[in-house]
Amino acid sequence: MIIGIGNDLCNIDRIASSLERFGERFETRCFTAGEIAKARKRRRTAETYAKRWAAKEACAKALGTGVPRHGVHWKHIEVVNLRSGKPTLKLTGGAATRLLELIPEGHVAEVHLTMTDDHPWAEASVIIEALPA
Numbered sequence: 001m002i003i004g005i006g007n008d009l010c011n012i013d014r015i016a017s018s019l020e021r022f023g024e025r026f027e028t029r030c031f032t033a034g035e036i037a038k039a040r041k042r043r044r045t046a047e048t049y050a051k052r053w054a055a056k057e058a059c060a061k062a063l064g065t066g067v068p069r070h071g072v073h074w075k076h077i078e079v080v081n082l083r084s085g086k087p088t089l090k091l092t093g094g095a096a097t098r099l100l101e102l103i104p105e106g107h108v109a110e111v112h113l114t115m116t117d118d119h120p121w122a123e124a125s126v127i128i129e130a131l132p133a
Helices: 012-022 024-030 033-041 046-065 093-102
Strands: 002-011 079-080 086-092 107-118 121-132
Touching: 002 012, 002 046, 002 086, 012 024, 012 046, 012 086, 024 033, 024 046, 033 046, 046 079, 046 086, 046 093, 046 107, 046 121, 086 093, 086 107, 093 107, 093 121
Parallel strands: none
Antiparallel strands: 002 121, 079 086, 107 121
């Protein structure tokens, strides 16, 4: 069963501007060490961050909380890749707590994520599903 759906659109130029203005302070406030390492390896750093920003916002919407609200903060939602390369989300802290509150007893959570960018936009969609254990 679907527990939550979220979608977000992010302006890449806005993220680029934040990177120029605040630099590492912006990165470390909003992104995990893994996300920062991945973005810094890429030629299109702002696009990489913008997709992850959109993914975090979309996830917060799927959780029904927003960011930062109800104990869910930016770094509690991390974009990670499976061995296949498929993106997904790793939830910690308040985001993990909120996810557990949403999942019915006897079920496990499956988080689906898709991201894309086409300058000047980055987009992400998240579906949270509860599957029988």
